Amino acid sequence: MNQIKNQTRPIFPFTAIIGQEEMKLALILNVIDPKIGGVMIMGDRGTGKSTTIRAIADLLPEIEVVTDDMFNSHPSDYDLMSDITKNQIENKINISTEFIKVPMVDLPLGATEDRLCGTIDIEKALNEGVKNFEPGLLAKANRGILYVDEVNLLDDHLVDILLDSAASGWNTVEREGISIRHPARFVLVGSGNPEEGELRPQLLDRFGMHAEITTVKDPSLRVQIVEQRTNFDRDPFSCIKEFRDKQNQLKESIVVAQNNLPNVVIDYDLKVKISKICGILNVDGLRGDIVTNRAAKAFAAYENKYEVEVRHIIKVITLCLRHRLRKDPLDTTDSGTKVDKIVNEILS
Structure with a gap:
C-alpha cells in the first residue's frame, strides 16, 4: 500500500x-x-x-535506460541508443543503467x-x-x-x-x-x-x-462510468488497489505479446485478401496494407497465437483503413461502414 x-x-x-x-x-x-x-x-x-x-x-512495465542519458538510451540495442552511449560502448567505458x-x-x-x-x-x-x-x-x-x-x-x-x-x-x-x-x-x-x-x-x-x-448513450452504462470515476476521485488508492491484479495481468499479456511478435506469421492467402480489400476500397499507396498486416500480427500475439487468423484481421482492419478512404462530400455513408461491407464480402 x-x-x-x-x-x-x-x-x-x-x-x-x-x-x-x-x-x-x-x-x-x-x-x-x-x-x-x-x-x-x-x-x-x-x-x-x-x-x-x-x-x-x-x-x-518499466524500461531499462542508460543513467543520465538525455535520450533514454537502451543499454544494448544500437537502434535505441544515442551517439554518446554508442561511443562509450565502443570505447569499452562502463555504463550504468536504471529502470524508469x-x-x-x-x-x-x-x-x-x-x-x-x-x-x-x-x-x-x-x-x-x-x-x-x-x-x-x-x-x-x-x-x-x-x-x-x-x-x-x-x-x-x-x-x-x-x-x-x-x-x-x-x-x-x-x-x-x-x-x-x-x-x-x-x-x-x-x-x-x-x-x-x-x-x-x-x-x-x-x-x-x-x-x-x-458518447455512451446507454443510461445504465453512463451511471456505471460516473460511479467508477466518482469512486476514483474520492479514494484513488483504493481504486488502484482494487484493479491491481487486472493491471498486472494486462501488463504481463503485453510483455508476452511483445516477445512473441517476431514469431507470428501471416499466411500468404490472407495477405492477398488484405491487399484485395485495400484495392477495392481505392486506398492510395501501400500504407494500409502494411499497417493492417502489422496490426493483425500484433493482435494475434496479444491473443498468444503464432499465426494470424481471419478474425484477427476483421478485428483490426477498419481501424487501419477507415481514415485512408477518399472522401466524397456528397456521400453520407460512414467510411467505417464501407470498410466493414467489403471486409464481410472478402473474408466471410
Missing part, C-alpha cells in the same frame, strides 16, 4: 475504464508494436480520450519547432567546438508515448515533423552546418474533436490507426 501511495499523481487504472473498446485496442496494439505508426483518436469532448492515453502509459517508467510526453498546442526538436547552441559550437544540444520533446519521448491533444489544431509543419520522426525513428536537428541526430522511437497518439476540423488527408493517412469514439 505504501508503494502505491508514493505515486505523486494517481493515474486512473486502464482496466477500470468502461467501454471505448476500439480506442483501448488501438492503444494496446501500438504498444505491442510501435511500428504500426501510432493512433489518431477522434471523438466528442468528455469521452475519456486523455484519461485512457495516460492510463496506458502508466500500465506499461515509460515516458509519457505531452505536446502543448503552442509548442515551437525548437521545443519539439531541440536546439543546438551555435555560439558554443563555434567558439569551443562542442556540440551542445538542448533536447526537445522528441528526445524525451524516445521509447515512450508522445501525446498530442487536439492534433487537428496543431500547425501542419509540426505535424509533418512529428510524423516523419515517428516513421523513421530518428530526429535530426541542423543549424549553420552543424547537425545532431538522435533516436526518437515513440508511439504517437493524437486526439481531437471532429467539430474542430479534420486533419489534412495526407497527414491523417500517416497515422497507423484511426479510432472513433462516441
Whole structure:
C-alpha cells in the first residue's frame, strides 16, 4: 500500500475504464508494436480520450535506460541508443543503467519547432567546438508515448515533423552546418474533436490507426462510468488497489505479446485478401496494407497465437483503413461502414 501511495499523481487504472473498446485496442496494439505508426483518436469532448492515453502509459512495465542519458538510451540495442552511449560502448567505458517508467510526453498546442526538436547552441559550437544540444520533446519521448491533444489544431509543419520522426525513428536537428541526430522511437497518439476540423488527408493517412469514439448513450452504462470515476476521485488508492491484479495481468499479456511478435506469421492467402480489400476500397499507396498486416500480427500475439487468423484481421482492419478512404462530400455513408461491407464480402 505504501508503494502505491508514493505515486505523486494517481493515474486512473486502464482496466477500470468502461467501454471505448476500439480506442483501448488501438492503444494496446501500438504498444505491442510501435511500428504500426501510432493512433489518431477522434471523438466528442468528455469521452475519456486523455484519461485512457495516460492510463496506458502508466500500465506499461518499466524500461531499462542508460543513467543520465538525455535520450533514454537502451543499454544494448544500437537502434535505441544515442551517439554518446554508442561511443562509450565502443570505447569499452562502463555504463550504468536504471529502470524508469515509460515516458509519457505531452505536446502543448503552442509548442515551437525548437521545443519539439531541440536546439543546438551555435555560439558554443563555434567558439569551443562542442556540440551542445538542448533536447526537445522528441528526445524525451524516445521509447515512450508522445501525446498530442487536439492534433487537428496543431500547425501542419509540426505535424509533418512529428510524423516523419515517428516513421523513421530518428530526429535530426541542423543549424549553420552543424547537425545532431538522435533516436526518437515513440508511439504517437493524437486526439481531437471532429467539430474542430479534420486533419489534412495526407497527414491523417500517416497515422497507423484511426479510432472513433462516441458518447455512451446507454443510461445504465453512463451511471456505471460516473460511479467508477466518482469512486476514483474520492479514494484513488483504493481504486488502484482494487484493479491491481487486472493491471498486472494486462501488463504481463503485453510483455508476452511483445516477445512473441517476431514469431507470428501471416499466411500468404490472407495477405492477398488484405491487399484485395485495400484495392477495392481505392486506398492510395501501400500504407494500409502494411499497417493492417502489422496490426493483425500484433493482435494475434496479444491473443498468444503464432499465426494470424481471419478474425484477427476483421478485428483490426477498419481501424487501419477507415481514415485512408477518399472522401466524397456528397456521400453520407460512414467510411467505417464501407470498410466493414467489403471486409464481410472478402473474408466471410
